[in-house]
Amino acid sequence: MSLTFRPCVVIPCYNHGAMMARVLARLQPFGLPCIVVDDGSSEETRLQLNELAAREPNLTLIRLAENAGKGVAVIRGLQAAAEAGYSHAVQVDADGQHAIEDIPQLLELARRHPAALISGQPIYDDSIPRSRLYGRWITHVWVWIETLSLQLKDSMCGFRVYPIAPTLRLAQRVALGQRMDFDTEVMVRLYWQGNPSYFVPTRVTYPPDGLSHFDAFKDNCRISWMHTRLFLGMLPRIPSLLLRRSPVHWAQQEEVKGLWGMRLMLLVWRLLGRKAFTLLLYPVVAVYWLSAHRARRASGAGSPACGRSLAPGSSRCLR
Template sequence: MSEAQEYPGVGRVLVVIPTYDEAENIRQITQRVRRAVPSVDILVADDNSPDGTGAIADELSATDDHVFVLHRAGKQGLGAAYVAGFAWAKDKGYDAVVEMDADGSHAPEELPKLLDALRDNDAVLGTRYIPGGSVHNWPLHRLLLSRGGNIYIKMALGMPFRDATGGYRAYRMAVLDHIDVATVASQGYSFQVELAWRTFRHGFRMTEVPITFTERERGKSKMSGNIFKEQLLRVTRWGVQSRAQALRQRLGRDPKADSTLR
């Protein structure tokens, strides 16, 4: 590993990029991150992509000591890939991690905005649905699904955030340790909701910054109806559990912590 470089006010930063069949995108996204913030390191967490993404990532790592590759046994889902990447970051002594998609939907050129905001916060959510944020090249039905889902999440969980499902965000490692991220069982977009939910419930300083989301131009989207259903069911359960716990507290009881709400 190269000598540590720090982002001012944040420390050593690792950008975790999960991949599965992203051979058409991984070179470009890696190069853009390196140009945008040369001090950060990149970890490509590849789920044994059949299209050779992992081999391409190895080539990039061989010529750039800021790029690393975590080869995983197979496709286990977005959440599992991030949990593995966070564990790798902790083992290597990073101070903060960034989640970023491999398909170019998250602009690396906006990474400085997230890291600058992290100086005064514990977690920063890149948000499409606040002033300055935007979505490009999505069909209307998908935009409505995303907006509606986020409204439901806000109502069900009582979080103030406009975009709890977004996947472009930054966390301090201390937050991930405290919320016991290794126990997060959610996959897909509900993984992002659960991380934000746990962070919010533990009272960490959180903020949103506007981002531009652009639908991928190359490769196939991993979004499916099952992912949305999983998210809806989990959010509903968390909301019910949270309200039940709050009621028990008002009645003077001391409920045991629910492991799904850490």
């Protein structure tokens, strides 16, 4: 447990002035200093944030001259947190969708693993758009390929605790994604850097009056380009990534829960047919093949015995 553990909260805000008061009220019981980064919001939001900063002694307000993106706002908030002497920063989105009440669990993990990124692992209700859910599973698969590991359970949740110093070192060395590509890229690159991620299950709700800044075309293009860069960056790192395998016996490892992934695959089958389904299987199988080598070896050792126990001709039924 770190003796210098000093957490704060960093909230990137772009035109969420109306929601910010509710978010800050939910944060108040934890007594954490809050840094709100206004990412070039409208005049109305600027005035709302000014009022909040005037009456909230625990709130520091930072302004960006123009909208630069969530990634830029978060890094600016982390820089301010480092200057103020904080060691860790809880990132909370300003739209009110996160279960802020789970902050103690995230901070406890951060205390125990001070060099790690601690992230929420979303539990969704029926309010999540299905397109978002399926899109997340595509990103999950790519992240598993980019890390040659199944350890990163969800890279897109904006409810997380950053170890400030390692994250800023990364941001100084690499040009990270500035918008919706930021959350995933920073987690993958921290993993490459030797900073693991740990996860806390947490409920995520999309408020009916919530404001989303996701641009279906532009942000999907950014995310696709990000995965291209990360995949190419993974290739020279293959030896070091393979050496980082956990020594835990395969039978003791947590089972990968892929219900929504299976639903996505079934949807692809129904909408696009067998060829598209088969093509999508290649990266999925590659991830499991690369990451589950101990289970593979155990299956290989047991398969001859299984083969001997089958009745003559029964192997044809299993093809």
